[in-house]
Amino acid sequence: xxxxxxxxxxxxxxxxxxxxxxxxxxxxxxxxxxxxxxxxxxxxxxxxxxxxxxxxxxxxxxxxxxxxxxxxxxxxxxxxxxxxxxxxxxxxxxxxxxxxxxxxxxxxxxxxxxxxxxxxxxxxxxxxxxxxxxxxxxxxxxxxxxxxxxxxx
Numbered sequence: 001x002x003x004x005x006x007x008x009x010x011x012x013x014x015x016x017x018x019x020x021x022x023x024x025x026x027x028x029x030x031x032x033x034x035x036x037x038x039x040x041x042x043x044x045x046x047x048x049x050x051x052x053x054x055x056x057x058x059x060x061x062x063x064x065x066x067x068x069x070x071x072x073x074x075x076x077x078x079x080x081x082x083x084x085x086x087x088x089x090x091x092x093x094x095x096x097x098x099x100x101x102x103x104x105x106x107x108x109x110x111x112x113x114x115x116x117x118x119x120x121x122x123x124x125x126x127x128x129x130x131x132x133x134x135x136x137x138x139x140x141x142x143x144x145x146x147x148x149x150x151x152x153x
């Protein structure tokens with residue numbers, strides 16, 4: 001199974017709606033480099049294929065009872081984009097922590113009690129933890145190669 005198939009969330013296929021039904025009509029599982037959709041009623045296979053194809057997913061009837069969605073491997077460019085996104089999320093998390101620090105300092109100043117030093121130490125510890133998590137995830141993402149490493153969530 002390639003990393004792309006492993007990293008796809010289970011809800012991806014469920015977001016595709018079959019117009020006449022509007023209810024859950026199939027089970028979803030992973031099989032190797034593809035996602036397999038098994039309609040509860042085999043009569044729905046053509047409708048499932050059509051809905052998935054219209055959703056621009058690479059869907060095809062695997063057999064009369066199941067539909068498969070091919071998942072291509074993650075390219076080097078996609079890995080770099082994922083790494084940039086992880087870094088951006090880390091930066092946003094650190095900005096949020098700094099905003100919380102500012103609010104805490106304002107409350108300390110208004111009440112006249114509390115320790116700005118303790119707030120700063122807590123902020124530094126959280127920022128360091130965020131940075132460590134970001135570095136670990138970026139290292140994992142950039143080390144993915146076809147067939148070797150799998151994303152962890």
